Every structure is written in structure tokens, then in C-alpha cells.
Amino acid sequence: MPDTIVDLTVTPELVAEHGLTPEEYERIKKILGREPNFTELGIFSVMWSEHCSYKNSRKELKKFPTTGPNILVRAGEENAGVVDIGDGWAIAFKIESHNHPSAIEPFQGAATGVGGIIRDIFTMGARPEFCLNSLRFGPITGDSPNLKTNRRLFAGVVSGIAHYGNCIGIPTVGGEIYFDESFEGNPLVNVFCLGVLRHDQLARGAARGVGNPVFYVGAETGRDGLAGAAFASRELTEESKEDRPAVQVGDPFKEKLLLEACLELLQRDAVAGIQDMGAAGLTCSTCETASRGGTGIEIDLAKVPKREPGMTPYEIMLSESQERMLIIAKRGQEDVVREIFEKWDVPCAEIGRVTDDGIMRVRNNGSIAAEIPAKPLADEAPLYSREVRKPTTENTEGAELLKKISVSSVSSVVNSLRQTLGDPTIASKNWVYRQYDHTVRTGTLVRPGSDAAVFEVKYANKILAATTDCNSLYCALDPREGGKIAVAEAARNLTCSGAKPLAVTDNLNFGNPYKPENFWQLREAVEGVAEACRAFGTPVTGGNVSLYNESPAGVVDPTPTVGMVGLIDKVEHVTTQWFKDEGDAIILVGEIGNELGGSRYLKVCHGKKIGPVPHVDLAREIEVQNATRELIRAGVIKSAHDCSEGGLAVALAESCFNPQKLFGAEVDLAAGETPAATVLFGEAQSRIVISIARDNLEKTMSILREHKVPFQQLGQVGGDTLRIRVNDQKFSWPIVDLHDDWWNAIARAVEGDASAERIPSL
Amino acid sequence: MKFAVIRFPGSNCDQDCFSAINSIDGAQADYVWHKETSLRGYDAIVLPGGFAYGDYLRCGAIARFSPIMKAVIADARAGKLVLGTCNGFQVLCEAGLLPGALVRNRGLRFVCDMVTMRVEVADSPFTHGCAQGSLLRMPVAHGEGCYFADPETLRQLNEDRQVILRYANDRGEIVPDANPNGSIENIAGIVNRERNVFGLMPHPDRAADARLGSADGLKIFRSMMETIASGRAAAA
């Protein structure tokens, strides 16, 4: 038996291979009052990893506003934040990344990402209602050398998300997908889940009540996901090749049973605490519950259900097998726990108890495998302030290019819109969301494709809107402004769907924090997000940090993904982005502006990622949104569409693409001296395209004037052509052609290449 | 009128069926756990969608051995109305209550969309009140919904008017473009020869509220209720 591995001598090399610095190792010795054994070293290394401890980012995360009148559980307190939505109901929601697992094995990496975030939500006692996901890949069209790999990753991630979400029966109702060279080899897979609960159903991840039994429920433990530190240690011990660490494989069927069993159990008043086993599985769940409960915890690994023989304490404690939970039952209620898990055919084992000595004690049959004070392990990881340095690269070609583009010919502008609409980042994502079950649970009031997902939770009589947003290109050029815009755009998407923004979860995807330029990006972005969240009154309720997102080609564009949730008071307020009737007036709320920098157009049509990025004036933004929301409440708005990537031209075209019937439009964009390309494709912020019945024109204008927001009547809905006049230039496009470019772009890119995909595993 | 909604491990449209049925005046749905053995007291049985047992071997292959299936089969043979939607349709085929089989979608991908179907048989216990040739709109969401039957079975199905619904375009034409999964002859739903067991891939349970895109699914449930009521009247 490889018990030898337990007795491995802890050497400085081994410490380094576990990613711990000599100083951190000294700290461990001080906490223990002795040298750690091999298992303990492994436990510290995972708990003090960035993933679990946020040791490099925590000081920055403190800048986020986290309090508010609706916040029931604050960021960092539990697995997910919990927000009051009125009438005794609350929502638990969170976004989390699974970037690296998806880079290695896209299908299973994405699938287990979905499984993990769903567990985070039902751990809180909430019933998961829907998921969103925010994805980024390398380009899937063009002449990138890694085209095939990019397509394989894209198709694999999408089918992994579909596999898990569809099987477990939680609809995937929206999200966003970007394609850019910087994500080649390092895709971003951020998954969001939201659940609903009554205030009194709120479950805590704390080991309360000395003497209470500790249960392990769910899938058996295997050697899954023993990466990094464990992998390195393997080479030292030269175990047989077959014992290599294994990629985590998700089992949505098992998780469905686990979900139903846990929610049923939580109704029975038998649970003192509950925590999912995610990263660092058994280690994290035991020491965190003890730390939160102010208690100790003792478990016996011999009693843990195992999938493979001969697993060492090190392997069991660090395994990342999926679909497992730790439950602290109330003493005397053991049979209730067993009865329910037997009903659902889910493995369940009593593996220990809550103690009063503050120690996390891990027994293995007779011997003690680890003995660590729980609180210091869980909460006293070192915190670092990393060095920051603003990148000095000056971009001088910008102004020159912008000037050149201003003289674009009519025909080149006409082509540019078709090209931009056919860019996979802008194009319809129907190829993707057709693969996701987005109608199960019968709450999807607005299907994928509009500005935000809108979902009705009938039993709570609540309508929720949710979105994820981040323009990584802006963040690469100006992380602070990019962070602000991510929040502003998320709020704008919610506003356009008729919702009032409520709270935020965010996922920070950045590069190696030890590189000062990367850390500068992170700090700037965090401060931008924080400033905007304060302005909107939308606290950050939690989220996730993913660092080291780099491939040999370089670091990813910084991506502070913002997931935002809002409430819609009445079903009559639910609004979509599509024009509804011929003859309706089209109005731009906000100003046409004169900002072409950072635009998708420059990237797609000119191959340039150059700034300056558009500036967002938060006070103006909030007024534009308040005014739009008031128009929706007043019942005058028929459609509202956020104007973002691709600018006004794309926003107008997308407004024409009503899934029921395509519309044309005739608009006049009077913009003084501003060149046509900038008017059409510039991405100035704080703009919303609305359509209204002619009869409501006066009422609409008076509401807009009351709010003191600029607006401009652009034209009207009608015909089968999109006609745009900019000053003296006239452009027109048959709407059928534009729709075809936009609707079929992704299918053409992916389906045209059968070899992009491996034969799916399932 | 009481409907039993069977819950297999991995069923995930049980709650959708439950709330769709309970939204109808005079109808009451109860969940019945797959480990139960009797369906006494129920007027109709619904096998909901989902991924029973993960659908890991073949869709419905393991579910059909669940204890409750003995009662479902016995009650079906005795003439009780049985409706299987999506995964429920797959289970009914595996259990031999309906002919044919559901195989992987022609496009090899899961497909979630709104589809249109043409009512082929208006006098079935499940399509009372739908005019022959009228169109119904309901969501589909499945990876293995391509209906297959051998030529002899197919001939019988057509001869006995067992094909109740076919995928159609907005003009009611049975064309390949309207077929979301490659089902043979655009078949979306069939009944058994005795006409009391109905399976379909689309979701009537998700088409029970016009705000979600369609309320056509209610027609199926209401038709079942009328059939049960007239059966009772005849017996009385």
C-alpha cells in the first residue's frame, strides 16, 4: 500500500512544490508548534492556495461595497451571498470560474463547473432556478493558427454545459460569449447560478453543536482532480502510472439526487450545518465549517465512501471528486438523514463529530493523519499586497487611424455593418442556446437573445432579471473604465428588460498576480467595479477570483465579469429589445457621442485593439436608466435595447430582428461633424434605443425632459430595409441579409468544420 | 380528477407537469415516487420529462424497471389514460407500451426550441377539441427524440391512425425543415392501438401559459379530462 506517501519527509523542495513559500512554511510550523506531516502540508497548501484563501486578492476585494438593506448574507460569509427580494423570499446567487479545467478537458471542465456552482446554491438551502454563463475563447473564424483548437474548446465547453444543466433540469437562460486572440489556450468559463429560498430556510455552513454527528453524503471519493501539488509529489514517489491524477468527471444525475435529497432534508429541521465539497473537497469543508462554528471537527477517513482501493489520507483529503456534501446533523436526527438519503439512493456515511477543541482532527482507522487548529487553517492564510506597475506601452497609432477611418466610403461602411453583425462575438448565439434547455422549470419569460434573461418564480410570485457582462477589450485598454462599464452595462441590460438592479456577483479573471502589470490591471478593475457598484447601490454579494490565466502566448485580456440580478415588479413591465409594430417611433435615450476607440468595429473591420475606450459618466448613466425604467413603468415603451458592442448600427439592426417577424427601420442620425463610421459604430456609453407608439410621443418626451436626459428622435419602424442617414450620407441594407449574417455566423464557423469536435464522450 | 405524476430518480419536469395540471380547474396532480407499487385512485398517469437514471444506458432503459412501472403497465392494460412526455415517451417505448424507439437527434445535438405540430387525429382521448389539421405550438428539449420504427410498424401506425401529431411548419405542411430531430415521417406523438397510452417528445407541460409562449399544452390535459368524464358518465 502506498502508505509510504504519508510518511514522506517534508523537505524544502516538497514545500516549494506545494506552492508554499519558506515564510508561509514558518507560519505553518508556528500554528502547529511542530513540523507538519505530508498530509498536513497538502492540507495547508490547498487551503492557502489563491483559490481558497484569496491571499493575493483579498485586500483588493475589500474595496467592494458589500452591505445594503437587502443583504441577508454578505460576501465571504458563506458559499454564496443571499439577498432579500421581499415577502419573506430571498435569492442566493453566485458566479464561479472553471477556466483551467476547461482548457484541459472542455466538456468535463465546463460540466463540473456547472455542477460546482449549483451545489454552492443549494448548500444555502435555496432551490436552484436558472444558470447563466460567461464564456471567452480564441477566435473561431479567420486565420488564427489555433483555429481548430479554439473551435474544439468552444464546442466542447458548450456541450459540457448543456450536458450537465440539461440533465439536472436547471435552465440555462442567458449569458455572453466573446472571442478574442488573448483567450487562445486559456478560455474563460464563468458559470452563474441563482436559487430561491424562504428566509427561514437559510442554511449555514457551520459546524455548530459539540457532539453533533458529521455526515458525508454524495458520490464516492476517487483520485479526481489531484492536480498541482499532488501531481508534483507523485513524481517523487514514482507510483504506478495508472495512479496518475484523474480529470474530474461530473455526474449530473447524481447531483440531481443529491440536490433533491438535501433540499428535502433541510425541510426536516435535522441539519445544524451544511457545506458542499468543492475545491479541496473534504479539507475545505471540514475546516471551514469548524472555523465558522467556532468549534473543532473530527473525522475518520476509514468511514469515507471511496471509489478506489488504497487511497492515502493525503489523496482523500485533497480529492476534488464531484457531487459530495458535508452535513452536520443535529444529534438524535441521524435516522432522518439516513432515511432521506436512502430514499434518494445517495451514499451517506457518518464520518465524525463536532468537537469543542477547535482542532480539525483527521483519523485514519487507528492513527491520526492530521491535526490542525481549524480557524488558523481556514482564516489565517497570509495576505499579500502585490506590487503594481502601470504598463508603459504608448499607443500612438490610434489618433492617426481614427482620422483615416473618418473618411470611410459609403460602400465600406455598408460592408462593415454586415461584417460586424457576422462577427461571432456580436452574432446571435442561437447555435449555443438551442443546445441548452432554457425552458425547463417553466419560468423563462424572456428567452435567450434579448438584453437580459427574465425568469418568473411562480411559487414566490417574483420576476427576476439577470445578466452577465464584461467587455474584456475595454479592460485591456483601460481596466478601471472597463470595470465601471461592465457594471453600467449590466445595469443597463436589466433596466432595458424592465428590472431594477439589486445586487452583483463578480468573477475576476486575471493573469499571474506576481507580474506587477497584471496586478495593476486587477486593482484598477476592482476599483472601477467598486465605484460603479456604489453608484448603482448594487452591493457585491460574492463571486470568485481566477488568477494565472495565461497561455504561452501571453496573458488573457483582464475580465472582471459582472453578474447582476434585478427585480421586475409586474409582468407588464417585462420588456424585450425587439421592435414590435410598424410605424412606431424610434428614440435614442442618451447622446450619439463621438467615441470610436475600443470599439468592436475597429477590432473586426480594422484588426485594431486601440483606445481610448469610451468614458462612462455614472451620474448620466443612472439618469438614463431611471428615465427608461420610468417610461417602462408608465407603459409607453414597446422595446428597449442597450447600445453596446457594435454601436448604434448594431443596436438598431438587432432591434429589427424580432424572432416573430423581421422589421425594417428608417432612421436619421444627425450628428454634426462626427464621421459616419463613428456615429454608426462608436460605443459611447449611457445609450438605450427605445421604440414607442406614435401616440405616446409627447408623454415620452416629457418624461425624458423631466429626467433631464438628452434624447433624440431617430425615425420609425417599418419596411423590410434598414435605412440610416448620417448627415448627407445614406446607407441601406435589406434586413433579411443582415439577419442572415447575424443569425448563422456561429453555425457556419463551427458546422463547416466537422473535425473541430472530438466524438463526444457521452 | 386525479393525475399521478411519476417521479423517477432524475425526472426533472415533474414539477412542470405538476403545476401545469394543477393550473386547470378540476384537475389535481400528485407526485408518485417510483418506489411505490400502486396507482389506485388515480384517473390518469403522467410520465414526465427528465433524465431518469441519467439516461446513461439508453433513455428510459433503466426507468422501465422501476417498481412503479408494474402498476403503470397494469393500469395501462386496464385502459387507464397514460401520458408520457419527452423522457416519459422514451420510458413508454422501452416498456413496450408504445411501439418504436427514440434515438439520437439527427443533428447529434440537444435541441431546445419551440416547435409547431399538426393534429393528425382529432378524436383521440388526448386531442379532443383540437380540429384535424390544426396546429399546436410547444417547446421541445431533448437529445434523443428522433422517432424510429421499422417499416411494418410504421405501416400499422398509419393504418390504425395512431400517429396523433406530426412536426409541421407554420402553414401546416409536413416538411423536413420543421422536423427538429429527424423523426421518421415527422412523427411527434403516437398512441397505442387501444388509444389510451400517448407519448410525445414536445412538452405540453411547458406550454401551459401564454406568457411563456404557448398555452396549447393545456388542450392535451383538458382532452384527457373530458375523456375521463365521459367515461365516468358512460359507466354511471
Next chain:
Amino acid sequence: MKVNVIVKPKEAVLDPQGNAVRDAMRHLGMPEVKSVRIGKFMEIDVEGDDVDLEKKLHGLCRDLLSNPVIEDYELRKKS
């Protein structure tokens, strides 16, 4: 030449399908079943028969027919 290719989940990798089938077999009166692993079986007919073709086949087994991160394959040449 004719070859058979068998693709299976690696030993240490969780096989949810296999486990679900194993449990069902146990429930249906065979508690003796210890484990089930589910894979794919492919019969491939290739024109020609030489070492180069076999090498190519192995390449495709790795790149297309199996996913080396989670699966092993076995290529058997039929005589």
C-alpha cells in the same frame, strides 16, 4: 484491413454511466456485480494494410476516436 477499436474511460476516471448501470443490475437481482465500465466499440474497414496506415490509425485514435485526457483506447487488428 479490418480493425476494432475499443474506447473506455480510464481506470481512475469516474464513469457515471457505468455506475448507474451497475446499480440497476444490483437492484434487478444481481448483487454480485462489482463494477461496470461503459465504452464504445468501433469496427473500422481500411483499404490497404501496412505499418504506416496502422500508425495513422493510432494517431486518429488519440486525436479523434478517444479523448486521451479521460479515455484509453485499444486497437485490435482483425486477421
